[in-house]
Amino acid sequence: MFEAVIGLEVHLHLKTRTKAFCGCPADPFGAPPNTHTCPVCLGLPGALPVANRKAVEYGLRLALALGSRIPERLVFHRKNYFYPDLPKNYQISQYDLPLGQGGALLLGERMVRIKRLHLEEDAGKSLHLEGRTLLDLNRAGSPLIELVTEPDLRTPEEARLFLQRIQALAQTLGISEASPEEGKMRADVNVSVRRLGEPLGTKVEIKNLNSFKSVQRALEYEIRRQTEILRRGERVKQATMAFEEGSGKTYPMRTKEEEADYRYFPEPDLPPVPIPQPWLEEVRRGLPELPWEKEKRYQALGIKAKDAEVLAYTPSLARFLDEALELSLASPQALANWLLADVAGLLNERGLSLEATRLTPLALARLVALFERGEITSRVAKGLLPELLEGRDPEALVRERGLEVVADEEALRTLVAEVIASMPEAAESVRQGKAKALDALLGQVMRRTRGQARPDLVRRLFQEALGVG
Numbered sequence: 001m002f003e004a005v006i007g008l009e010v011h012l013h014l015k016t017r018t019k020a021f022c023g024c025p026a027d028p029f030g031a032p033p034n035t036h037t038c039p040v041c042l043g044l045p046g047a048l049p050v051a052n053r054k055a056v057e058y059g060l061r062l063a064l065a066l067g068s069r070i071p072e073r074l075v076f077h078r079k080n081y082f083y084p085d086l087p088k089n090y091q092i093s094q095y096d097l098p099l100g101q102g103g104a105l106l107l108g109e110r111m112v113r114i115k116r117l118h119l120e121e122d123a124g125k126s127l128h129l130e131g132r133t134l135l136d137l138n139r140a141g142s143p144l145i146e147l148v149t150e151p152d153l154r155t156p157e158e159a160r161l162f163l164q165r166i167q168a169l170a171q172t173l174g175i176s177e178a179s180p181e182e183g184k185m186r187a188d189v190n191v192s193v194r195r196l197g198e199p200l201g202t203k204v205e206i207k208n209l210n211s212f213k214s215v216q217r218a219l220e221y222e223i224r225r226q227t228e229i230l231r232r233g234e235r236v237k238q239a240t241m242a243f244e245e246g247s248g249k250t251y252p253m254r255t256k257e258e259e260a261d262y263r264y265f266p267e268p269d270l271p272p273v274p275i276p277q278p279w280l281e282e283v284r285r286g287l288p289e290l291p292w293e294k295e296k297r298y299q300a301l302g303i304k305a306k307d308a309e310v311l312a313y314t315p316s317l318a319r320f321l322d323e324a325l326e327l328s329l330a331s332p333q334a335l336a337n338w339l340l341a342d343v344a345g346l347l348n349e350r351g352l353s354l355e356a357t358r359l360t361p362l363a364l365a366r367l368v369a370l371f372e373r374g375e376i377t378s379r380v381a382k383g384l385l386p387e388l389l390e391g392r393d394p395e396a397l398v399r400e401r402g403l404e405v406v407a408d409e410e411a412l413r414t415l416v417a418e419v420i421a422s423m424p425e426a427a428e429s430v431r432q433g434k435a436k437a438l439d440a441l442l443g444q445v446m447r448r449t450r451g452q453a454r455p456d457l458v459r460r461l462f463q464e465a466l467g468v469g
């Protein structure tokens with residue numbers, strides 16, 4: 001029996017207004033190349049960096065949320081290497097005293113320990129075209145958090161789940177969009193395979209995976225590859241690999257620098273500064289409710305465990321649900337059902353995000369309340385949902401169109417008699433005990449009342465008229 005041992009390195013792009021060490025806008029998205037630059041992030045001689053207080057605060061939020069130890073001083077180091085998209089020839093990063101050390105994230109039963117998380121600056125971008133390389137330095141100097149786990153993950157699914165949890169956490173904390181599709185969350189993985197109970201095998205690093213799906217696929221491929229090598233009695237070679245989306249395979253990249261190659265030394269332009277205790281306390285108090293706390297609260301409100309988990313770790317849904325719950329119009333589980341099934345289904349169908357619609361928590365809560373009070377049927381409620389996405393109010397729609405439930409027993413009794421007369425064969429089947437045939441009769445009544453008849457009442461009237469029950 002073989003098992004995989006996996007560790008992750010996650011980069012999160014922080015959503016500060018300005019870059020990590022200068023006043024340029026931090027979000028390069030969509031700007032013309034090289035317009036968000038200044039002497040500091042261009043690395044011009046004599047230009048001096050200033051640490052972005054907001055970036056430090058965002059890093060602290062994540063460190064506090066994960067239960068990491070915070071140092072007493074903020075210390076930056078230079079990591080020296082030459083890349084054309086790194087004009088200073090070094091990256092300002094952190095080394096032996098990172099912003100957070102230790103801490104953990106729980107994935108069900110599995111505890112994933114955090115080794116460290118530190119603040120650093122991003123490099124620019126090289127665009128290779130037709131034998132030339134063009135540089136865009138808009139991204140150079142943007143603030144990043146690098147988070148490194150201990151090798152506590154065991155399967156590709158766990159790795160994907162961990163990344164989703166970190167994404168949800170970063171979004172809940174408001175520190176990063178954490179969107180892999182925009183390059184605002186990237187991951188490298190370390191993976192080795194061993195026989196159960198044996199010491200760690202040789203690890204292989206896979207760099208620059210830009211979607212959770214790629215992380216999972218790259219790991220699946222790499223674990224298979226290493227397992228086959230071990231089965232043949234050979235040894236895995238230490239390597240840095242890249243993952244090719246098209247073939248779904250990993251292949252070796254440049255040989256990676258050793259730590260000594262980076263010649264880390266304390267950043268002389270940014271002397272260490274204390275992290276004041278009162279400030280740290282203020283950041284701690286300012287933390288929002290964290291996803292795992294939300295999950296517990298939802299469960300305590302009677303929402304099913306699985307639903308509570310999905311909602312708590314989908315920040316856009318959680319925000320919406322929290323506002324709807326505030327109103328106390330509809331039951332928590334009913335709101336959860338509607339959000340996870342009907343609303344999510346409709347959004348998925350139309351390729352929309354919740355924020356891109358005009359659906360409000362108030363409108364959804366009112367719709368669910370109408371249904372829960374028995375004033376409209378579930379069919380009518382579902383039919384109104386698309387209009388709610390366009391900003392309509394459910395109560396107004398129900399009034400305007402007369403969609404209230406038909407619960408007039410006399411009128412429905414007459415309708416039931418008519419349907420029995422028009423469908424004698426189905427009626428006879430029901431009399432003979434074929435309960436399924438009742439659905440056809442029921443369907444007729446629902447059609448004739450445009451879905452507005454109370455289904456339980458119609459069912460009872462049929463049972464009485466046909467002498468079954």
Ligand SMILES: [Zn+2]
Binds near residue numbers: 022023038040042
């Ligand atoms: Zn700048």
